[in-house]
Amino acid sequence: MRKVLVLAVMVVAIAGLQRNALASDWNMPVGVTEISRSVYSLHMLIFWICVVIGVVVFGAMFYSLFRYRRSKGAKAAHFHEHTTVEVFWTTIPLLILVAMAVPATATLKEMYDTSESDLDVLITGHQWRWQYEYLGEGVSFFSNLSTPSAQIEGEAPKDEHYLLEVDQPLVLPVDRKVRFLTTSADVIHSWWVPAFAVKKDAMPGFINEAWTRIEEPGIYRGQCAELCGRNHGFMPVVVHAMEQDDFDAWLAERKQQAASAANSVDREWKMDELMAQGEKVYSTICAACHQAEGQGLPPTFPALAGNQALMDDLEKHIGVVLNGVSETAMPAFSGTLNPVDIAAVITYERNAWGNETGDVIQPSDIQARLSSE
Amino acid sequence: MAPKLPPKAPLEHGNSITGGASAHEGEHHYRSGPLRWLLTTNHKEIGTLYLIFSLSMFMVGGIMALVVRLELFQPGLQMVQPEFFNQMTTMHGLIMIFGAVMPGFVGLANWMVPLQVGAPDMALPRLNNFSFWLLPIAFVLLLSTLLMPGGGPNFGWTSYAPLSTTYAPPSTTFFIFSLHMAGISSILGAINIIATILNLRAPGMRLMDMTLFVWTWLITAFLLIAVMPVLAGVLTMMLLDINFGTSFFNAAGGGDPVLFQHLFWFFGHPEVYIMILPAFGIVSVIVPTFARKPLFGYSSMVYATASIAVLSFTVWAHHMFSVGLPLVAELFFMYATMLIAVPTGVKVFNWIATLFRGSITFETAMLFALAFIVLFSIGGFSGLMLAIAPADFQYHDTYFVVAHFHYVLVPGAVFSIMAAVYYWLPKWTGHYPDERLGRWHFWLSVIGVNLLFFPMHFAGLAGMPRRIPDYALQFADFNMASSIGGFLFGFSQLLFIWVIVKCVRGGVKAPARSWDGATDLEWTVPSPAPLHTFETPPDMRRIES
Known part of the structure; x- marks a missing residue:
């Protein structure tokens, strides 16, 4: 039994010493705003209140466990009520909580004041x-x-x-x-x-x-x-x-x-320009769901590579990217990506990973479509 | 509540043994094979089924937790991909809550409530059989979603919409159906427990004569009946959003994702107390036994339990401090949450006052109960910290929260169930559990559980969000310690199974009153308790000294 204890303590100690522990590695950061400092002091205040209560309560508990062991001949008393004590230990925590609620309320009010921003x-x-x-x-x-x-x-x-x-x-x-x-x-x-x-x-x-x-x-x-x-x-x-x-x-x-x-929306884009831009957009925006090689994660995220239905229907492809697909995770990108990125990524998807449609989609077409919708 | 007339109880018992397809008087005793367990209406057999089911689910959910801890042993993605990781965290939560802890307590109630109130069986024995058998079906269905295309639920046990609706895997409908079944099982079980406690108490046993275990279960059962329908409602709204084109939680259709959280936590917070009130009851029964001294402040314990139950309906939005509630709501829920600390504190003080000037021994059941008091209190302290709304903006959704609720649920609820098993095994099997193995199980569990969950406080305060499969380098040491603790705790539970199996098979014979300080009614029947007890109810007016 003792060996196990020693081992456990050693594991914790080694884990603790392995790094040169900064304060914020173990505790809430104090932060760099007035609010974050108030929050930190609330955190430390309630923490120390808990520590003090813990020391008193567990102290009383371990004292009782140690002092009143039957193996040391303790004889049980038979009391089971004491109104004064019970009222005392109901009201004291109540008062501590009220004292705690006052600064917490003040900080919370401060956090909620979003007026007069710069x-x-x-x-x-x-x-x-x-x-x-x-x-x-x-x-x-x-x-x-x-x-x-x-x-x-x-x-x-x-x-x-x-x-x-x-x-x-x-x-x-x-x-x-x-x-x-x-x-x-x-x-x-x-x-x-x-x-x-x-x-x-x-x-x-x-x-x-x-x-x-x-x-x-x-x-x-x-x-x-x-x-x-x-x-x-x-x-x-x-x-x-x-x-x-x-x-x-x-x-x-x-x-x-x-x-x-x-300005660059209006000019004619070349295939390799669109492919280069499209690959960038794809890897930051699309690859999280449709995966790096366009293989998707069916059934939730459909594959794009070898997706013949999509490759046969350019209009649908553009529509899906612009407007999303309702009831699925596919969002509408018309509001979040610019026409260049949309044109580039669609071009890329139609010409990468074995998709060889040869389609080149111009940003100006996407722009025209957006303004007509 | 006037005591019931004595003839009432044997009548109920007569109903209970007609539970089979072609049952006749006495058949119950002789039925053998699997049908016996499928058709049983006996509270002890159903209690055993619940407990075995709970233990199995504890192991299944535990394996999932170990997958999570294995992946988090080091930074980087090593073992599993994020989508499977999310399924593991979600299923772990669902299985431990609905499959392990709740059925564990229901199993204890099935076994011990009739014995502690002097009833021959549960009030509604056939309903009892149905409530149990819903559970294995529900959980086989839930587990089967892991094999379905797109995998099982991956949105956390809290299932926040729209991640759990519009963006959920196709198996979500099955998840909803399985939780509906588990919910029906809980409601039926709760009705049965209330009916038993209110109608089948031995003549002369007043409500304020009942053990704390019976009291806490009575209150818990009312909580279950109050909130499980709310869960059913919110799950049904999910079902409609997914399959029938409604927009309860879909902002694009005019719905409200915050509404989901209000409904879920109106169920979810009382649910937290559903998982801890029976634990309070167990500890309140075990501590006096091994302190050989009556429970201190019996009536204040009852009132504190009732206050916690009532307050539990007024604190739900403390899970939602960061969703953008108005200031006045934040203040209300902060104050109400802090208030819960008062009755909870009263309970801890009462247990310690019970120990004070007792004559204390440290059997395994007592060790678990004492560890409960200390470690549950630590979970209570972090709960108090979380109640402080401005600080909660920093704690919320970090490992600090994970540490908090695991402290109240594992060395809290789960330790209380283990304490109860060690305490009542002599009554169930007729043998004492092996004390030496029990102590090993206890110490390994205590060390494992603290090594597992204590470092999570630090990781959370330092800024590690919960539910992530990979993490920044400054959290590495805490996670490695937690994982080692997790494996220690997990594998220690094999000892628990060994102790139980060994105790069922044999051991030192236990007398009717297996613990010399035990005074409740269950210790007046032989050990092991025969299949039918209290066929003639004990007359409390006569027994009371």
């Missing part, structure tokens, strides 16, 4: 990526996991920020009140950054509000917190907080890019 960001959850739209600025983009699948499959060593890195982080200014509006295009997701103490569910059909005011520039990482399907564990949140000047410069650059992208 910047509004619409966060839309998708299976399995986040979309960020800077409201009123005309800037919108997807943020995808950038950890290569070789690292996930164990074929390459894992980076420091394994599973917590994205292609395009959400960029925010420091010392500004940023309001987050969360919603979802498909199932429920939950946008969470521990350093801000912000976790808000992204609900289809609803827009939820949260806010933060970041105090230090830096990169802050979080994850989707609500089970949202196959790749729930693979849609991290990365926020890059920077000074207002840097943020303004970044935003201007993004606006520039958006404008030039709009």
